[in-house]
Amino acid sequence: MRKLGRTPYKQQIADDLREQIADGSLSPGDQLPTEAELEKRYGVARGTVRQGIEILINEGLVVSARPKGHFVRERKPMVFRPQAEFRPRPYTPEMDAFMTESSADGREARQTIEVSIVEAPAEVAKRLQLDAGQLVAVRRRVRFLDGEPFNINDSYFPLDLVQDSEIMRPQNITQGANEVLADLGYRQVRALDELYVRMPTPEEVKRLDLSPGTPVGYHVCTGFTEEGKAVRVAVTVLPGDRHVVSYERRRETDPAS
Amino acid sequence: MRKLGRTPYKQQIADDLREQIADGSLSPGDQLPTEAELEKRYGVARGTVRQGIEILINEGLVVSARPKGHFVRERKPMVFRPQAEFRPRPYTPEMDAFMTESSADGREARQTIEVSIVEAPAEVAKRLQLDAGQLVAVRRRVRFLDGEPFNINDSYFPLDLVQDSEIMRPQNITQGANEVLADLGYRQVRALDELYVRMPTPEEVKRLDLSPGTPVGYHVCTGFTEEGKAVRVAVTVLPGDRHVVSYERRRETDPAS
DNA sequence: ACGGCAGGATTGTCTAGTCAATGCGGTCAA
DNA sequence: TTGACCGCATTGACTAGACAATCCTGCCGT
Numbered sequence: 244m245r246k247l248g249r250t251p252y253k254q255q256i257a258d259d260l261r262e263q264i265a266d267g268s269l270s271p272g273d274q275l276p277t278e279a280e281l282e283k284r285y286g287v288a289r290g291t292v293r294q295g296i297e298i299l300i301n302e303g304l305v306v307s308a309r310p311k312g313h314f315v316r317e318r319k320p321m322v323f324r325p326q327a328e329f330r331p332r333p334y335t336p337e338m339d340a341f342m343t344e345s346s347a348d349g350r351e352a353r354q355t356i357e358v359s360i361v362e363a364p365a366e367v368a369k370r371l372q373l374d375a376g377q378l379v380a381v382r383r384r385v386r387f388l389d390g391e392p393f394n395i396n397d398s399y400f401p402l403d404l405v406q407d408s409e410i411m412r413p414q415n416i417t418q419g420a421n422e423v424l425a426d427l428g429y430r431q432v433r434a435l436d437e438l439y440v441r442m443p444t445p446e447e448v449k450r451l452d453l454s455p456g457t458p459v460g461y462h463v464c465t466g467f468t469e470e471g472k473a474v475r476v477a478v479t480v481l482p483g484d485r486h487v488v489s490y491e492r493r494r495e496t497d498p499a500s
Numbered sequence: 501m502r503k504l505g506r507t508p509y510k511q512q513i514a515d516d517l518r519e520q521i522a523d524g525s526l527s528p529g530d531q532l533p534t535e536a537e538l539e540k541r542y543g544v545a546r547g548t549v550r551q552g553i554e555i556l557i558n559e560g561l562v563v564s565a566r567p568k569g570h571f572v573r574e575r576k577p578m579v580f581r582p583q584a585e586f587r588p589r590p591y592t593p594e595m596d597a598f599m600t601e602s603s604a605d606g607r608e609a610r611q612t613i614e615v616s617i618v619e620a621p622a623e624v625a626k627r628l629q630l631d632a633g634q635l636v637a638v639r640r641r642v643r644f645l646d647g648e649p650f651n652i653n654d655s656y657f658p659l660d661l662v663q664d665s666e667i668m669r670p671q672n673i674t675q676g677a678n679e680v681l682a683d684l685g686y687r688q689v690r691a692l693d694e695l696y697v698r699m700p701t702p703e704e705v706k707r708l709d710l711s712p713g714t715p716v717g718y719h720v721c722t723g724f725t726e727e728g729k730a731v732r733v734a735v736t737v738l739p740g741d742r743h744v745v746s747y748e749r750r751r752e753t754d755p756a757s
Numbered sequence: 758a759c760g761g762c763a764g765g766a767t768t769g770t771c772t773a774g775t776c777a778a779t780g781c782g783g784t785c786a787a
Numbered sequence: 788t789t790g791a792c793c794g795c796a797t798t799g800a801c802t803a804g805a806c807a808a809t810c811c812t813g814c815c816g817t
Contacts (some may be wrong), residue, residue, distance in 0.1 A: 247763090250684070251627070251799080251800060251801085252800080252801075253800075253801090258702070261702070271772045277766085277767065278767075278768070279767080281768090287801075287802085288801060288802045288803065288804090289802090289803085289804095290547075290800095290801070290802070290803085291800080291801060291802080292503075292565040293768085293769090294800085297554075301558045301699070301712070302699045302700075302701075303698060303699045303714075306792090307767095307768065307769090308810090309767070309769070309808075309809060309810080310765095310766065310767040310768050310769090310808075310809050310810055310811085311766090311767070311809090311810070311811080312766090312767065312768080313767095313768085313770085314696070320696065325747070325749070326749055329749055329750070329751045329752060387533070388524055398502070405662065405772085427521070431751070432750065432751045433748065434748070434749045434750075434752050435747070435748065435749075436745075436748075436749065437744065437745070437746050438695065438744065438746070438747075438749040439577065439740070439744055439745075440697050440715050440716065440717040440740030440745075441560060441715060441740050441741075441742070442558070442559045442560045442713060442715060445515070445518070445718045455558070456558075456699060458695065458697050458698060458699060458715030458740065460697040460717075461668050461726065481697065482699030483696070483698050483715065484698075486690060486697070487694050487695065487696055488524070488693075488695040488697075489692070489693065489694050489695070490692070490693040490695075491588070491690065491691070491692055491693070492582070492583055492586055492690065492691045492692075492693065493691075494586045494690070494691050495586060508769080508770060508771085509770080509771075510770075511776090534796085534797065534798085535797075535798070536796090536797080544771075544772085545771060545772045545773060545774090546773085546774095546804080547770095547771070547772070547773085548770080549773080550774060550799090551770085551771090552784060564798065565780090565798090566778075566780080566798045566799070567778075567781090567795095567796065567797040567798050567799090568779090568796090568797070568798085569796095569797065570778070570782085570797095590808090624770060647816085663777050686804085702774090740808070
């Protein structure tokens with residue numbers, strides 16, 4: 244029992260369980276066999292079993308609910324549509340066909356808002372074309388659905404633009420921050436979206452109550468006025484298990500047709 | 501040394517090292533202290549040290565190069581621009597300001613192509629408005645940059661549309677598969693992009709040679725003709741450590757202005 | 758009927774060790 | 788000089804155990 248050159252036990256355990264999850268013998272929400280059970284079944288030490296399960300946890304397939312056991316993870320993403328701010332119209336009809344499951348219907352929505360003035364983080368300063376250390380206003384929001392944190396949205400504005408405006412008040416802005424900016428003379432007509440895929444920082448894990456093995460989409464949106472001035476940078480952190488990012492595109496500048 | 505209620509040692513070790521990575525005392529490419537070294541430094545068993553490092557590996561911050569040691573991971577993402585197929589024009593000028601680092605300049609590009617006819621996977625069938633099990637043509641590509649696998653792109657087409665066309669040949673299509681489809685009378689004018697963020701499957705890990713702790717963006721693009729017929733589903737797997745997804749948007753249907 | 762408490766099942770943390778696998782550098786022979 | 792080989796440092800896999808933490812369940816007393 245001490246020679247290698249085979250696939251490690253932990254890997255085999257992970258593979259077997261993953262297979263069972265894939266083929267449906269274990270459905271989302273089901274409990275996995277207990278560690279003791281697997282220990283017996285495979286004839287290995289508990290530490291090895293745990294390492295096998297650890298693999299699945301880090302793949303986001305399993306969550307542990309101590310001390311009840313390990314469970315197959317459930318995943319129900321919600322649509323995140325960056326375009327909505329410029330084009331609030333509904334999806335193309337074809338969309339419904341495969342997106343009906345992702346809706347916020349009947350769920351209780353809520354958000355916390357916190358406004359402050361900070362030195363622009365390098366990433367933000369770069370996009371707002373400011374020097375490092377210049378001050379910006381930031382509206383930090385955490386959005387909840389049914390009491391669970393759903394995503395983080397931090398919007399940064401050059402301080403001189405929004406000083407004393409409604410944006411500085413830590414309340415819900417009914418007509419939207421973009422409209423307020425427009426009223427101030429900074430209507431955004433273009434935006435650049437960047438989406439990074441990575442593992443969350445510990446801080447994000449805490450703020451969003453993420454379980455291990457949950458990657459996040461890190462969405463940075465920079466809004467520009469007609470004159471090409473960057474007036475807003477919105478950073479959104481989207482837990483991968485709770486979101487689908489969606490865009491619609493149309494062909495432009497047809498060369499033929 | 502046997503009472504808990506404190507933060508676990510493994511967590512502390514991970515936190516300390518993460519901190520050092522964040523503040524620059526450990527730069528990308530640097531070697532971490534060896535396990536033996538950390539064992540001594542923290543006065544814990546080697547297993548505990550390993551668990552601490554494991555955390556960072558799963559966060560994508562550290563890679564191990566056995567038996568040389570553990571190293572701080574390097575990350576250089578490349579821009580992925582789904583819009584390019586409909587709008588090959590360059591970025592907005594502002595883009596350069598913070599995207600210059602992400603370019604393929606001077607790197608050797610290559611791809612493998614493999615064409616086959618398969619039963620449509622459920623996910624694809626749904627989007628192509630086919631019944632489960634109907635046949636589709638699929639072009640599977642793995643794209644390499646400097647010999648390293650960079651992303652996977654599988655494009656599915658309803659079999660009856662592309663039968664005997666150039667799309668069925670496992671070669672590079674110089675004018676692009678979309679042009680071939682257009683020549684066949686199925687010009688795409690709209691597309692729907694969906695982007696899921698998740699951990700890779702073991703198969704994806706193998707195909708893309710991903711190191712642990714690398715999440716992927718799972719990009720599904722459905723292309724529609726003028727009549728609203730779905731004629732193409734492209735599934736792209738984007739390793740998070742090697743890509744930024746980018747979109748440009750413009751305000752439409754101005755209500756005011 | 759109800760509240761609290763004890764015990765049990767289960768996962769979480771950790772120790773102290775063994776042996777395997779691997780890449781690198783240095784030694785030594787051709 | 789070159790190539791083969793050996794040893795070493797390091798990480799990888801695993802064992803067998805101990806004790807901690809946590810939630811649930813069922814019992815008991817009021």
